[in-house]
Amino acid sequence: MFVLAAIAAVVSYRHMRELALAHGEDELAAALIPLAVDGTIVAASMSLLGASRQGLRGGLLPWALLIISSLASIGANVAVAEPTVIARLIAGWPSLALIGAYEMLMCQVRQSADRAESGRGTLRHETSRSEGPMRGSFTSTSSEGERALQRRAWAWATTIAHEQGQLPTGAVIARQFERSSRWGRLVKRAGATGELG
Incomplete structure (x- = not known):
């Protein structure tokens, strides 16, 4: 999963950088914009993970930022493609793969935390039953x-x-x-x- 995410991140970064340069951004801005877009995806996912560990749903802002930045990442990748369906699918795939791989990782972390909490709750429950x-x-x-x-x-x-x-x-x-x-x-x-x- 990490290899898939790394490959997808590199290709997605190159596409977004190319789009920024094509639309008049200088080298520094073009280098930073893809990091801001994909960084927002990571930050929103981490916020949702933290909320999940506290038993909360995460709130509107992290979900909105996750959806908007995901759409921006996919849209930027598709925008640099040749104007054919196949070219756009190929260009959009790395961004979709990066988002998907990262979210699958977050799901595994959340499920692992839930299993650990469930085990602790069962242990406390059994202990309290044995005490009376x-x-x-x-x-x-x-x-x-x-x-x-x-x-x-x-x-x-x-x-x-x-x-x-x-x-x-x-x-x-x-x-x-x-x-x-x-x-x-x-x-x-x-x-x-x-x-x-």
Whole structure:
């Protein structure tokens, strides 16, 4: 995948540089413009990856920048081609391959992080079961100390929601309070229904 991305990056860079020179940019600008376009793709993808690791969707700006810069990269590559369908497909392919390879890599990183988090949540859940009644059960048998922790977790989640525009996932809440993912989901559900004040 890295070799594919490297080949695609070099060819895409050359096409965008050629287009910039053909439209009156000087050597320095022509050398930097392709880096700005593909760099925006990388920056937006990294932002989305960071949000995914926190259990968030990433927001409008990174998605918009990813889509716009991807279209700009493909469009610039197609624009330097001869005006035939085959020439345009050939010219556009390196940019499409670069974007695709990078996004496949990001998907693998996200899935790896999700699997690691899932494993930690299962381990915490099994540990809490072996210690006695399951933590995070919202029944009348919950201790006051546990209920207070659930309220603190919900207050933390609503603070994050005000700052970032959406509630964190149950897994993120659980990780913050060192509990199982199930506990975090129960906190989120109970908070949303008003059980936690």
